[in-house]
Amino acid sequence: GAVVSQHPSWVICKSGTSVKIECRSLDFQATTMFWYRQFPKQSLMLMATSNEGSKATYEQGVEKDKFLINHASLTLSTLTVTSAHPEDSSFYICSARDRFGAFFGQGTRLTVV
């Protein structure tokens, strides 16, 4: 299957700072990538759809000014959590599709202290 790489794997940041998470499709070009958030013992909740060269589409209830998504190339999408607060602590996972299925990056565990 397709290889999706996410970086960093974990990050601890202070409240009020911003954190950038990168998602790369390594062996294919992805015009669309997806960003999910997962709280402990819960399912994956779609936050937004990242579209190469255009604005991201956010799910209802997700603040677009807080979770900035940039999809500048066919292999890279970034999620920036701005002015992070402890309630933003979660597991963030990106996904990219090819014709065989949807594949996930390794995930980023964000802890805001």
Place this chain on the structure above:
Amino acid sequence: QQPVQSPQAVILREGEDAVINCSSSKALYSVHWYRQKHGEAPVFLMILLKGGEQKGHEKISASFNEKKQQSSLYLTASQLSYSGTYFCGTVLNAGGTSYGKLTFGQGTILTVHP
């Protein structure tokens, strides 16, 4: 619209079989199955696109019913490594493509004991 998975949890002994179901109130374009280990990202198992389709790899297989509203994941002769949380992800058949929004069920926790 979130698909419904059942059961919520399964406990097995090595060598036993299990079935996990995933249902939607609307027709689906595709169903994706994943396994997630604690602290890790979900790992893709398989995708089903056609009504009536069945596919599998080794001792894990899945089916997609003719109406394309239900899928089942079959785990046979379970191994310790099968333990984890299984999620189905669905793409609605609303003029969608294989690149449509993937919505996940609530997950089924599978525990395999020696």
